[in-house]
Amino acid sequence: MNKDLEELTALNRDYVASVQNCDVKRFDEILAPEFYCSNPDKTLVDRAAFLEQTARPIAIRNLHEHDVVIRILGDFAIIHAATSYTTADGRYTDCWAKQNGKWLAVSAHVSR
Template sequence: DRSLVDRAGFLKQTARPITIRNLKAEDVLIRIIGDAAIIHARTSYVMPDGSAGGGRYTDVWAKIGGQWLAVSAHVTR
């Protein structure tokens, strides 16, 4: 739907119970560049109504104070 979700909205979405089934991450590519990591993948899953779903995502992580923290996420469905 081309909508943008801010940090608060993203955290709210991820806190909800999962309604999809058979989530698979495929074609995963992880690139670590110093204290940053970029993760790309394709996903497939089954929607609650039984139809197929899928998308792609890119996550960016940063190593801050010795801990990896998610700093950005982009998802297309």
């Protein structure tokens, strides 16, 4: 389980950094085909729409995660965390599934 925890910790950091840096390429690598995200504006977007919105520049700066709780439930994991950034604070919950030996994000929920 330590290997999974280390891998998920790194993926969580990549995920947050990809939001800050509009890194569509990295998201394309770590999002499952069935990925969905609940946005702060209450919209629900699928993988393709999430990648499109990620490509757009964002107004927030200095984004970082804290109070991270990673729960591993076999081949499924849930990450709860808080975020802080220059313009506001928020929370997120990401769900990850191990598919063919690789962790992929299957769901996200963001609030501000």
